Amino acid sequence: MVISYNNFILKQNYMNLDCQGRVQAMYIWIDGSGEHLRCKTQKPLTSNPKLLKVGIYLPLWNFDGSSTNQAEGSNSDCYIKPVALFRDPFRGDPNKLVMCEVLNYKQEPVATNNRRTCKAVMEEVKEDRPWFGMEQEYTLLDVDGHPFGWPKQGFPGPQGPYYCAVGTGNVYGRDVVEAHYRACMFAGVKIAGTNAEVMPAQWEYQVGPCEGISMGDHLWISRFLLHRTCEDFGIIASFDPKPVNGDWNGAGCHTNYSTEAMRQKDGIVAINKAVEKLSKRHFSHIKAYDPQGGKDNLRRLTGLHETASIYDFSSGVANRKASIRIPRHVGEEKCGYLEDRRPSSNCDPYVVSELLVRTTILNE
Numbered sequence: 001m002v003i004s005y006n007n008f009i010l011k012q013n014y015m016n017l018d019c020q021g022r023v024q025a026m027y028i029w030i031d032g033s034g035e036h037l038r039c040k041t042q043k044p045l046t047s048n049p050k051l052l053k054v055g056i057y058l059p060l061w062n063f064d065g066s067s068t069n070q071a072e073g074s075n076s077d078c079y080i081k082p083v084a085l086f087r088d089p090f091r092g093d094p095n096k097l098v099m100c101e102v103l104n105y106k107q108e109p110v111a112t113n114n115r116r117t118c119k120a121v122m123e124e125v126k127e128d129r130p131w132f133g134m135e136q137e138y139t140l141l142d143v144d145g146h147p148f149g150w151p152k153q154g155f156p157g158p159q160g161p162y163y164c165a166v167g168t169g170n171v172y173g174r175d176v177v178e179a180h181y182r183a184c185m186f187a188g189v190k191i192a193g194t195n196a197e198v199m200p201a202q203w204e205y206q207v208g209p210c211e212g213i214s215m216g217d218h219l220w221i222s223r224f225l226l227h228r229t230c231e232d233f234g235i236i237a238s239f240d241p242k243p244v245n246g247d248w249n250g251a252g253c254h255t256n257y258s259t260e261a262m263r264q265k266d267g268i269v270a271i272n273k274a275v276e277k278l279s280k281r282h283f284s285h286i287k288a289y290d291p292q293g294g295k296d297n298l299r300r301l302t303g304l305h306e307t308a309s310i311y312d313f314s315s316g317v318a319n320r321k322a323s324i325r326i327p328r329h330v331g332e333e334k335c336g337y338l339e340d341r342r343p344s345s346n347c348d349p350y351v352v353s354e355l356l357v358r359t360t361i362l363n364e
C-alpha cells in the first residue's frame with residue numbers, strides 16, 4: 001500500500017528524533033532462493049560509528065533459517081556474518097546497512113552462500129586486478145504484478161520510443177529511479193549510470209567498475225536499496241529475466257570484465273584469449289548465470305530482442321546479438337574490457353564474477 005502524504009510527514013517526525021548517537025545496523029542476507037533478500041535490525045556493540053568496521057563491533061548474529069528455506073525446523077538457527085558495510089540512506093547517518101553471508105549451525109557456508117568461494121578465488125587472482133561492471137536491468141510492477149503504468153487491459157504501444165526516453169507516456173516510474181540512484185550514492189554503492197530500457201517500465205542502472213569481491217557486495221546492496229525504495233513508492237521491482245512474454249525485451253545483467261593485462265596497451269590480445277576460453281565453457285556459464293541453472297535464461301536468451309541464443313556461443317565487436325560483445329571503442333583502442341551479455345537479471349554476481357575469473361585466469 002502506498003503510504004499517504006500525511007503518513008509520510010508523520011513518519012519524518014519520528015525519523016528526526018534525536019537518538020543520542022545510538023546506531024541501528026540493518027543486517028541483510030540472501031535467502032534460500034539464492035535470489036531474494038532478507039533483513040533485520042539490531043544495535044551494534046558500540047555506538048561510535050567511527051569504530052564500526054566489519055568484524056569488530058558488528059557481531060555474528062542468527063536468524064530462523066527454517067523460515068527462509070535455509071535450515072530444518074528442528075535445527076533452525078543460521079548465522080549471519082557481516083562482510084561489508086554501507087551507510088543507510090533510509091534511516092540516515094550514523095545508521096548502517098550490513099551485507100552478511102549465511103552460515104549453518106556448524107558455521108559452514110549454506111548452499112546459497114556463493115560469496116565464500118568467490119572471495120577465495122578473488123584472493124587467488126588479486127595480482128591480475130579483475131574489474132567488473134554490471135548493468136542491472138529490472139522491471140517496475142504495480143502492486144497487482146502488472147507492469148507499472150501499462151494499461152490494465154491490453155498493452156502500451158509497441159517497443160521503439162521507450163529506450164532512454166523522456167516524457168509522459170514514454171517513461172514509467174522515473175521517481176523510483178531517481179530516488180534509488182541517490183540512495184546508492186549516499187550508501188556508498190558504486191553506481192555508475194542509469195537509463196530507461198526498451199520495454200516500457202523497464203530500467204537499467206550500472207554498478208562498477210568494482211574490483212574483486214566488492215562487485216557482488218555492491219550489486220546485492222544496490223538491489224536491496226531498490227526494493228526498499230520501491231516500498232516507499234508502493235511499487236514492485238522485479239528481476240525476472242522475462243517478465244512479459246511476446247514481443248517485449250527481457251532483462252539481463254550484462255557483466256563487463258577486465259584484467260590488468262586487458263586494460264594495458266594491446267590488451268585486445270588478452271581479451272581475445274579470454275573470449276577463446278569462454279567459448280569452450282559456454283554451457284557451464286549458462287548453468288551459473290541464473291538461479292535456476294539456466295531455466296530462467298531459457299525464456300530470455302531466444303536470439304531475439306538483442307540476445308544470442310542460449311544454445312550457441314558467439315562474440316563480436318559492437319555486436320549486441322552476441323554472447324560476448326567487445327565494445328566498439330575497445331576494438332578501436334585495442335584495450336579495455338569485454339561484455340558478457342548472458343547473465344540473467346536475477347543472477348548472483350558472486351557466481352558470475354567467480355566463474356569469469358575461473359575460466360579466463362585459472363584456466364578451469
Ligand code: ADP
Binds near residue numbers: 131132254263336339
Ligand atoms: P552498454 O553500452 O553495454 O549499455 P553501459 O554503459 O551500460 O554499457 O555499461 C558499461 C559498464 O562497463 C559500466 O558498468 C562500467 O562500470 C563498466 N566498465 C567500464 N570500464 C570497465 C573495465 N575496464 N572493466 C570492467 N568494467 C568496466
Ligand code: MN
Ligand atoms: Mn524473535
Ligand code: MN
Binds near residue numbers: 135204
Ligand atoms: Mn547498458
Ligand code: MN
Binds near residue numbers: 135137197204
Ligand atoms: Mn540494457
Ligand code: MN
Binds near residue numbers: 135
Ligand atoms: Mn550492455
